[in-house]
Amino acid sequence: MNSCQAQRDPHTGIVRLDGEAMVFHCNHYNRFLQLVVEDCHYIRHEPILQDSAAEIAYRQLHSLFQQNPHWTPAERLAAAEIRYRYCGFGDLELSPAASGLEPAPLRLREQHSHYGCALRLNYGKRRQAGEFFDMGFAMGAVAASLDIAVHGRIASRAGEEPISMGGSQSQFLLFPAESDAHFPLDTPPPAPAELPEGADDVPERSFALHVDEDGIIEAVASLPLVGDEHGLIPAFGVTLTRHYADYYNLVSFRFERALDEALRTHKYLGEMLWYEYPSLFFYKDKFSHLQGHALARTLLIEAGHICGFNTMGGIMRSDPWYQLIVPQLRQREDWLAGIVACINALGWGVWRIAELVPNERLVLRAWYPYESLGHLRAFGRSEHPIDYLMTGIAASLMNLLYTADITQKPDLTLEFYYQVNRSKEGFWGHQTRCVAMGDPYSEVVVERNLL
Template sequence: MQQTTQLLRGNYQYDRNAYIAAGEPMIFHCHHYNVYLQAVIEDTSSYLNVYPMLSDSAQEIVYTQFSNFFKENQDLSVEDKKYICQDYFSFCGFGIIDLTNLTKEGGKVIAPFEHYGIGWKTKFGLREKNKKGVAFFAAGYIAGATEAIFDLPLGTLCTEQKECISQGDTKSSFEVFFRKNNTEDENHTDLVASPQEGKYQTYQLKQPSNTTIDYEGIRQALTNMDLQGDSQTGLIDAFGVLLTRMYANYYCLISYKLLRLFEDEMGKDGLPLAAELLTEAGHVCAYNTFGGVMQSTEWNAMIKPMIEKKHDWVHGITAVVNAFGWGFWEIEELKPNQKLKMKIVSGYEPNNYLAHFDSHTDLPISFLASGGIAGIMNLVYNTSLTEDFITLDENEYKKMIQKTSLFQAQKYICRVKEHSQFDQITVSSIAS
């Protein structure tokens, strides 16, 4: 069994800067981005029906991954399959789930630790009891895994959260049951298999000549780190944040389905608002994730000794990104305190969009990348992080974004929109 679970954990593919596990691209993101992106989506729930897609998207991906894996490993019993799905949930930092009592008709699932519930409470405090629980991803994971375990068609089951750690409950719990059909459930949408790796590209990591940062050395060191869920909690506590090995396609699906909901409700005029919300989530991710990395013991031990000039901080965090599974990030131009032009090859956002959606868009869709690149420059040049330790809280963030020297994406070539071979995003100060 141990050998089988190891097969599912996948490998880092250096030719496309991606972790691939049973066909699914997995990427590192932390609780700040996970819960903030979900909060941004939930804020639109008063006029958009967003809740079903949060769990349905996870169900589509998890079902595809496990059903394919189980077809390739046909000697597994039902109990073996349950163990594998539980183990992978914990390995990825999602927490701990107990699938023991599930049957092909469903059943109850207990999660004594769950990433979104704990992450939400850590970032936002206790959630009101009159709201839904926040573990939509876990709910979809459980439904998709159960369908794969019992070889049921995708969309047969759904999951309802009954208790949530974010609301002060001692555990999160879920009820799995048969999904109603279209005529009985207005929230039902047809579930579609995951695009898996999508339209990925191959490339070779390049070492810039104008920095002392060792890109390949950092990538090798980070991709060989043993980053997996703790045996007691199933959580990954690293770089000062709660990390997850999250499905790249999950972020893409919930983001791009949100775009479709905005367009259906408001027409194309609603798309810029959706893009602004999703890009801000990427900026918040950079502030917390990159900021946490740049103040971590791992950074101080591995990367800070390489830094000679301030612009090396930008190169250092870019080198780290190249071990996150996000594709290749390559600095084409860096003017300290003025401009950063980043080339992105095989970015996980266009990889998904080009494979999963049947139409091109006039809107650039690399929201995480756009916000993240601006966030790098804002951390380095609009905070004192490179000189002193700072507390990365809401007050510090508000001070940063109120500066006239704030960096934002000013020029944006998108692989989807322009039919380009790569994304090219240029951020500069809004005052320039």
């Protein structure tokens, strides 16, 4: 009754679970994107990270429960638990909420947390709990299951440190909200994205046609990429999540807007950010013109660099890659065709290689890119390109193939990442078309020292 299974649309590449668009991402991308939001001390990060999770979880589960009106609160919470584990977020126990939130606070626990473990990969010990997605999901799930407004916080005190701070479990305290101000239950779902003219005309592949993309997509879809007994998905040398596309979109675009506002109200913030974000400090030397909007864009693109290096690099070092895909490859450039075929199984839309000059230039296009679709749903048309993940991934693919030589299976360490992706001779992506701006597809051009 409460089982779940994501479904992929072969035309759009969009994968849905209970109506919500889902995309695969790894622990490195998840932790870096969160740190991008957390590390700016001039914006409030908790509403961006936690409330976005609550909003998306509530939206998905409320819709699911409307389709199953006979489910009891206990059955609803069980369904939410199953989806949390299936997607690789951890083993959050929601069943204690079945009896309600009185006496408050209600304490929920998890022994394994994707975000908790991911954040422990950072240097040094955290000073505050970081399971904001977990907390937000708990809020959204309980609100949808019990039809009540809730708010909550992560339990974090001596002897109760969460997983992200080195503890053995994470605990979340839920309280009834005195009003809907903390969590409005009547927020309407976003309208479907209004696509530009021609955006549904996905072309056939034109590059490396001997690579069986359909077979690769089917093979990737058949892999057991679901939560294990701990609710985690270890695969390709990383830990994956089947995550909400609109969680990433809300976090990214709300951060972008919050940082823009902070830059307008804090006179010297732009100069201070170079020192708060090491990646910006590096790119300052490389691209000295970065200001305003470009600061947020550079940080979000850097998250894409990290995702491309670790997830795509991990796939291209894996046994399934060598068993299924390498036998189809005739030359080095075919590695890009193979990895793009894998990407087209991840729910990110439909990507196509439009042009490739070996070791010099890549033009990558995407139809139904999840970032553009999310922006259209939540914020409408954009005045600037916003497919940040795609831009970062595209650059990392060229760096992996020609700078790192992924064909030799190098160890994908953090030090090697710095060497490869931050080389002054490395590749950089520049977005030239964007569905959120009204183009029929999004396009990224990757060249050496493009900017």
